[in-house]
Amino acid sequence: MAQQPHVVVLAFPFSTHAAPLLTIINRIASASPTTLFSFFSTQQSNNSIFSISQPNIKAYNVPDGVPEGYVFLGKPQEEIELFMRGAPQSFRKGVEMAVEESGRKLSCLVTDSFFWFAKEMALENGVPWLPFHTAGDASLSSHVYTDLLRETYGVGGIVGREDETLNFIPGLSNVRIRDLPEGIVFGKLESFFSVMLHKMGQVLPQATAVFINSFEELDPDITTDLKSTFKQYLNVGPLILTTPRPSVPDSHGCLAWLDKQKPATVTYISIGSVATPPPNELVALAEALETSQVPFIWSLRDELKVHLPSEFIDKANGLIVPWAPQIDVLAHGAVEVFITHGGWNSIVESIAGGVPMIFRPFFGDHRVNGRMVEDVWEIGVIVESGVLTKDGKMSGLDLVLAQEKGKKMRENLRDIKQVAQRSVGAKGTSTENFNNLLDLVCTQNYA
Structure with a gap:
């Protein structure tokens, strides 16, 4: 008898990253009840998002990376840096534990797109890697094209050119240099966070598929370009139109x-x-x-x-x-x-x-x-x-x-x-992309 799939999900526990990832995992889990999903994030993050979930999703806590007795220095993204420095090891240990507890080998790795190191984890286990990008495709494109943007504008050499538009990147002809996220051609390019996003843009084209909470028709030029850049690029949103919203208390009237x-x-x-x-x-x-x-x-x-x-x-x-x-x-x-x-x-x-x-x-x-x-x-x-x-x-x-x-x-x-x-309707592009994602995630398919 073939083993049932075991999908490990690695969430980024800051801002509003983990919640939309859990939303789509809930939808996939509902459509594939025999697939086991081991969902990893910090305890604080899991406590804030796990109000209702499918029975085949199990939450696991990973350390937040803050040493005992640590005094925060007030640096930008300090919590993120502390977490990310320990994340590769923490997640690897967590995956080993989930595999041992469940008795099911890992069959697929779904992660936040920020986790560039997940590519190596997937290769080590011989499984597909499916990163989820929680922002829009314009910002995603800018990170994928970081090296080209640096070649074009230099590093930090944009003074006087801030209002030039990115006419050479498909779909970004209205975007100005000043609109780009920090860490691409201006800001602290050597900061931990900037390096993390640069690595993300470099490794995402090697993923089995990249999926995003948007719909193809919103940015057709960017979508076409990223489809040619990634092995598969799947717009599966807007999630708000596809997933029933859990009722939340309106405690302030x-x-x-x-x-x-x-x-x-x-x-x-x-x-x-x-x-x-x-x-x-x-x-x-x-x-x-x-x-x-x-x-x-x-x-x-x-x-x-x-x-x-x-x-x-x-x-x-x-x-x-x-x-x-x-x-x-x-x-x-x-x-x-x-x-x-x-x-x-x-x-x-x-x-x-x-x-x-x-x-x-x-x-x-x-x-x-x-x-x-x-x-x-x-x-x-x-x-x-x-x-x-x-x-x-x-x-x-x-x-x-x-x-x-x-x-x-x-x-x-x-x-x-x-x-x-229409995109999330029966024959819509997002529905078709979701079905493709479902096949990738839940098919027992070792790379």
């Missing part, structure tokens, strides 16, 4: 409050779980909201709320909450615009809700995402000069809420959402 508002009048603000606007920008945003008198829901961590003017909080024409059920908020008919940092999950959720965006980008893929949103898909705008000011926020709100351009954004969103829904 956001949806009940939205039910009392007029249709298409509310501004929703969430700057992400990692990005932190400086106090002066929080004040500027509060002043713009106060002046405009638009009703709003602002998801703002309690420790940042202290920077807001007390008179604004006392007279606020909306809700200021430490957490909001974002997917449900964006799907509510009362919400008219979304002020966001521009992470990929937020973009996909905004498209699903049909809500135009105002971007305040911070780092990573935020700027390139903003450029695609503003100049390619035309479903949002980037704030003036990339920072929050009262006047800039007022003009952005006016553009989206009152001007003809805002109306055009909503029309574009309706069109894009319809295309997305």
